[in-house]
Amino acid sequence: MTTRASKIVVIDSHTEGEPTRVVISGGPDLGTGPLSSRVQRFREAADDFRRTVILEPRGSDALVGALLVPPTDPSCVTGVIFFNNAAYLGMCGHGMIGVAVTLGYLSRITAGTHRIETPVGVVEVQLIEPNLVSIENVPSYRYRSQVSVNVESLGVVTGDIAWGGNWFFLVSESPFPLRFENIRQLNDASDLVRSALSKAGITGKDGAEIDHIEFFGPPSSPGAHSRNFVYCPGGAYDRSPCGTGTSAKLACLAADEKLSAGEPWIQESIIGSRFTGTYRRNAAGEIIPTITGRAFICSEAHLVRQSGDPFVAGITGQGLT
Numbered sequence: 001m002t003t004r005a006s007k008i009v010v011i012d013s014h015t016e017g018e019p020t021r022v023v024i025s026g027g028p029d030l031g032t033g034p035l036s037s038r039v040q041r042f043r044e045a046a047d048d049f050r051r052t053v054i055l056e057p058r059g060s061d062a063l064v065g066a067l068l069v070p071p072t073d074p075s076c077v078t079g080v081i082f083f084n085n086a087a088y089l090g091m092c093g094h095g096m097i098g099v100a101v102t103l104g105y106l107s108r109i110t111a112g113t114h115r116i117e118t119p120v121g122v123v124e125v126q127l128i129e130p131n132l133v134s135i136e137n138v139p140s141y142r143y144r145s146q147v148s149v150n151v152e153s154l155g156v157v158t159g160d161i162a163w164g165g166n167w168f169f170l171v172s173e174s175p176f177p178l179r180f181e182n183i184r185q186l187n188d189a190s191d192l193v194r195s196a197l198s199k200a201g202i203t204g205k206d207g208a209e210i211d212h213i214e215f216f217g218p219p220s221s222p223g224a225h226s227r228n229f230v231y232c233p234g235g236a237y238d239r240s241p242c243g244t245g246t247s248a249k250l251a252c253l254a255a256d257e258k259l260s261a262g263e264p265w266i267q268e269s270i271i272g273s274r275f276t277g278t279y280r281r282n283a284a285g286e287i288i289p290t291i292t293g294r295a296f297i298c299s300e301a302h303l304v305r306q307s308g309d310p311f312v313a314g315i316t317g318q319g320l321t
Contacts, residue, residue, distance in 0.1 A: 006305055007026055007303065007304055007305075008025070008026035008027065008052070008053065008302065008303040008305070009023070009302055010022060010024060010053070010300075010301050010302075010303055011024060011102050011297065011299070011301075012298040012299045013101055013102055013295045013296060013298055014098070014239075014295065015097045015101075015243075015294070015295040016094065016239070016241065016273035016274065016275065016294060017240055017269065017273045018062065018242075019060070019062055019063045019064065019098075019298070020063075020094065020095045020099065020102075021053060021054075021059065021063055021065050022065075022098065022099055023053060023068060024068065027049065027067045027068075027069075028042065028046035030042055030046070032070070032072075033072070034072060035069070035071075035081060035118065038069060038081065038119075039081055039088050039119050042067075042081060042083075042088065050065065050083045050088075051316065052312065052314055053065045054084060054085050055314025055316065056311075056315045057311055057314075058314070059085070061085050061234060061236040062237075062239065063084070063085070064082060064083070064095045065083045065084065066081070066092070066098065067080065068080055071116075071117040072117065073115070075115050076114075076116055076117040076122060077103065078099075078103070078108075078116055078117070079117040079118070080096070080099055080116055080118060084236070085235075086234030086235070087233050089165075089166060089233075090118065090119055090165055090166055091123065091138060091165030091166065091244055092166075092243065092244065093135060093164075093240075093242060093245075093246065093291050094242065094293070095243075096116065096118075096133075096243065097291075097293050097294075099116065099125075100295075101127070101130065101133060101295040101296070101297065102297065103127075104127050104130055105130070110127070111127050111128065113125070113126045114126075114127070118138075118165075120165055121138040121139075123135055123136065128292075131295060132294050133292070133293065133295065134292040135243065135290065135292075136289070136290050137164065137243065137244070137290070137291060138165050139286040139288055140164040140165070140247040140251040140279075140286075140287050140288075141163055141251050141286065141287060142162045142248075142251050142252045143161045143162060143205055144160065144161040145160050145255070146158055146159075147159060147160065147161055149196045149197055151189075151193050151196040152195075153189075154192060154193070157171060157193055157196070159193075161202070161204060161210060162252050163205070163248060164243075164246070164247030164249075164250075164289065166211065166212050166244045166245075167204035167208050167209065167210045167211060167212060168212045169193060169197060169212070169214065170248060170249060171193070171213070171214065171216065172216050173217070174217045174229065175189045175215070177217065178215065178220075178228070178270060180270060180271060183229075183237060183270065186215060186229045186231075186270070187237055189215075190229070190237075194211070197210050198210075211232075211233040212231065212232060212244070212245060214230050214231070214245045214248070214249070215228065215229045216228050220268065220272065223266060224266045224274060226249075226268065227268040227269070227270070228241055228242070228246075228249075228269060229270045230242040230245045230269075230270075237270065238269065239269060240275065240293065241267040243291045243293070246267045246275050246291055247277070247289035249265070249277070250265060250277050250278075250287065250289045251287045251289070254279060259279075261278075261279055261281055262278055262279075262280065263278065264276050264278050265277045274293070275292065275293045276292045277292075278290050
């Protein structure tokens, strides 16, 4: 007999090509307290929910999830926990733009500036138009400059380690031309770089894993300053220019005195979509990036978890869940 089970209400959008799935209702009860503590509860007690929302047959490797939760900061319109096919993300730039457009679509916010809480801090978003958003990200910085690592099949690869809400290894010269038809080679090269960094014990601050790799090259269209390829945790590439990755890039440019405060940097993705980034310095002298991009609603759906479904928590590659 067919039985009905819990439904998860989601709204899907894409930000400059990169998908975001916002969980409106039906998510796990993570209690109260700091979002960092709730992420830990999510990871330890409800990771099957992450897999249900993100993995096939209901999701895909490129998808980023965003669970709306009550904020601890009363000035924030919501809290949000981002996650993907492999892990939980401290922040997600494209995802935050998708969240803002989704909240506007639901009439939960109107045009103007709003605060949204994440596990790594409060992010300000400005809903400029129904599909155009600027986000003021968390403080970003370059941790180490010109770090070299010996990479299998590639030789010595040199890049900067920077924080933009996630940890990045930014390589100024891509090992392959940044063209759509080279995505497989770029993905494989990124995976090799990340493995080499891990084996060499090269990390972010306080031993944090560098889980994003970012290759750069010249832009393919007029007006852009650079083109990038961003490899995310879980093995998928970012279809957008990556909000946290662009923030990390701005921090490196600022550290090298190649970009002034308030000066726009147009970052092009591997598929040709764009973010515009600028930065300011706060009272402590920290780099505060602002990323502007577009998001569009794709669908509204109910995800169903039906009893007896052997893949109710997704296809993991480790047998039936």
